[in-house]
Ligand SMILES: Nc1ncnc2c1ncn2[C@@H]1O[C@H](COP(=O)(O)OP(=O)(O)O)[C@@H](O)[C@H]1O
């Protein structure tokens with residue numbers, strides 16, 4: 001079984017992925033953030049580094065897709081390859097931070113890769129509003145993310161809403177996380193588990 005957690009920066013994906021992997025004994029796949037050779041430079045100068053960062057994330061996410069296909073294990077994945085293309089790369093292009101020439105080049109590589117990608121059995125979307133995202137990014141305290149603007153987060157949130165409302169590739173569970181504290185409150189984590197199990201009924 002392949003489950004993926006999706007959502008904007010700071011929504012709680014890594015936290016929930018870690019908790020679910022521990023609870024169910026699943027393998028977890030995380031994003032390549034701490035050893036990412038471009039991320040810090042990207043936040044310092046988005047226009048200069050956007051193409052290099054997108055190619056890096058695309059390669060790293062495709063490696064994960066391959067592992068999921070080959071492993072035969074139950075895997076929970078923190079963010080999907082779809083988000084790189086449909087949320088981040090598209091948004092950078094819209095904002096004029098990734099040129100049309102580079103975006104078209106990227107999109108043609110992504111469309112080749114897409115034929116090898118299977119949708120997760122369940123996609124869990126963590127929906128959060130911008131002020132709450134800002135609070136959680138601040139709480140996490142990665143220095144290079146201090147430059148993330150409200151405008152950038154808002155545009156990403158709009159892209160997420162559009163993408164999720166058109167998502168038909170597989171089962172989808174939307175969780176509004178702003179009134180939940182699944183880190184500190186076991187009942188909130190229990191509420192999420194119930195929702196997941198209801199969706200996966202029959203697949204478990
Ligand atoms: N529902 C929540 N309640 C309280 N704190 C949360 C919640 N979700 C995430 N956090 C905190 O917010 C920060 C960002 O969460 P993280 O899982 O790294 O987000 P993401 O992986 O989506 O970027 C972390 O410090 C985490 O502990």
Ligand SMILES: Nc1ncnc2c1ncn2[C@H]1C[C@H](O)[C@@H](COP(=O)(O)O)O1
Pocket residue numbers: 007008009010011013014031033039053054057083084085088089145
């Ligand atoms: N495809 C991407 N383009 C730009 N930035 C990206 C992409 N994928 C992830 N990121 C950034 C956003 C955050 O700063 C870190 C980690 O993501 P998070 O949502 O906090 O798990 O990488």
